[in-house]
Each structure stands twice: as structure tokens, then as C-alpha cells.
Amino acid sequence: MESIDRLREVQRLAGKISLYNSEIDKHDNKLKMAEAAMEELVAEASPIETRLAQGMSIARKLELEVAEVDEKVIKTRKQLDQATQASEFTGLKQQLARFEQEKAAIEENLMLVLEKIEELRSQSKDLAERSDQARSQFEELRADVEKNTVEYRDEVQSLEGPLQLARDGTDAELLEVFDRLFPSIGATVVVSLEDHTCGGCHLNVSSQVVEKVHAGAVVVNCPSCSRILG
Ligand SMILES: [Zn+2]
Numbered sequence: 558m559e560s561i562d563r564l565r566e567v568q569r570l571a572g573k574i575s576l577y578n579s580e581i582d583k584h585d586n587k588l589k590m591a592e593a594a595m596e597e598l599v600a601e602a603s604p605i606e607t608r609l610a611q612g613m614s615i616a617r618k619l620e621l622e623v624a625e626v627d628e629k630v631i632k633t634r635k636q637l638d639q640a641t642q643a644s645e646f647t648g649l650k651q652q653l654a655r656f657e658q659e660k661a662a663i664e665e666n667l668m669l670v671l672e673k674i675e676e677l678r679s680q681s682k683d684l685a686e687r688s689d690q691a692r693s694q695f696e697e698l699r700a701d702v703e704k705n706t707v708e709y710r711d712e713v714q715s716l717e718g719p720l721q722l723a724r725d726g727t728d729a730e731l732l733e734v735f736d737r738l739f740p741s742i743g744a745t746v747v748v749s750l751e752d753h754t755c756g757g758c759h760l761n762v763s764s765q766v767v768e769k770v771h772a773g774a775v776v777v778n779c780p781s782c783s784r785i786l787g
Pocket residue numbers: 755756757758759760779780781782783784
């Protein structure tokens with residue numbers, strides 16, 4: 558087998574491996590994106606829980622305030638019942654009105670806080686549901702990816718031995734050029750001449766280059782794209 562043909566075999570096997578690996582990467586990336594989306598949802602829960610705890614603490618404080626002012630209302634009512642003088646009666650009546658107003662204001666605040674708490678609870682519940690859904694989607698995808706990539710992984714594994722064999726039989730100088738170009742060019746490092754043009758970049762090459770390729774004695778690179786012409 559000619560040196561260039563052995564290199565073509567290296568290229569064929571390396572190209573297949575790289576194709577399978579890129580399929581594996583594509584699947585892995587999809588999985589990573591699903592995981593990131595799931596983690597984002599989980600992270601959203603923490604600030605909601607913090608606000609919920611704050612809201613509940615404010616609600617407890619307001620409930621205490623309502624109870625306190627309520628006691629004052631009851632006490633003032635009693636005093637009012639027992640009042641004997643008109644001036645005392647008027648003063649207590651005004652005081653009672655102030656306490657009742659105060660109570661109504663606190664109760665209104667409390668109501669707003671309770672509404673906010675309800676809203677946060679529903680957000681939290683909704684988020685938990687979405688997180689669960691994202692988690693089960695992720696698990697499903699993971700199972701799929703594992704199932705789908707196992708074949709590719711097996712293929713890659715089965716090609717590694719033949720690739721090594723092919724490399725062992727290939728001229729070191731050719732391999733060096735191949736290894737340098739393969740990461741950027743892929744499986745078209747070795748190309749054929751198509752009449753007077755390079756089979757990779759399709760630009761014209763000189764007659765001297767064509768002659769050298771046909772002589773087959775040395776490694777000939779395309780002057781434009783550096784591919785190996787064979
Ligand atoms: Zn070229």
C-alpha cells in the first residue's frame with residue numbers, strides 16, 4: 558500500500574471517530590443545557606422563600622399590634638359605659654374613635670401583607686411544580702442521551718485499535734502534517750487533485766505541483782490551503 562493510501566485510511570478512521578465524538582458532544586451539550594435550566598428554576602426559589610418568611614414575620618407583628626389596640630378599645634368601651642360626667646364621656650368617645658381608627662389602619666396593612674403572602678405562596682408552588690417538571694424532563698433526557706450515545710461510544714472504542722494500526726503503518730512525516738491540519742480541516746486533509754485544482758479548496762495549482770503529485774515521491778501540499786495532495 559502506498560504511503561498516501563495508508564494516510565487516507567488514517568483519515569477515514571479519524572474522521573469517523575471525530576464524527577461520532579461530535580454526536581456525543583451534541584447530546585452532552587443538550588443535557589448540560591437542560592441541567593442549567595433546571596438549576597436556574599431551583600435558584601429562583603430561594604428569594605421567594607426569603608420574602609415569604611419576611612412577610613410572615615411582619616404579619617405576626619401586625620397581628621400582635623391589632624390585639625394590643627383591640628384591648629385598648631375594649632378597655633375604653635368599659636370606661637365609657639361607666640362614665641358619669643359629660644366631659645369624661647366626650648373625651649373617652651374621642652379616644653375610642655382614635656383607637657378604632659388605629660385598629661382599622663393596622664388591619665388594612667395586615668390584609669395587604671396577607672395578600673402578598675398568598676401571592677408568594679402561589680408563586681412558590683408554581684415554581685416547585687415547574688422545577689419538578691424540569692427535573693423529570695432532565696432525567697428523561699439523560700436516559701435518552703445515555704441510550705443514544707452508547708452506540709457512538711462503542712463505535713469510537715472499536716475504531717481506536719484500527720486507527721492506531723493504520724497510524725503505525727504511516728510515514729511519520731505525513732502523519733505530522735496530518736495531525737497539524739486535522740483539528741481545523743477535519744477529514745479532508747488528504748485530497749485528490751481534480752485536474753489542475755486542489756480537491757479541498759478548489760483553487761488551481763501549478764503544473765509543477767501536478768507533476769510532483771503524479772511522481773508520488775514526496776509529500777505535496779496545496780500551496781493555497783496546505784492540504785496534502787495525493
Ligand atoms: Zn487547496
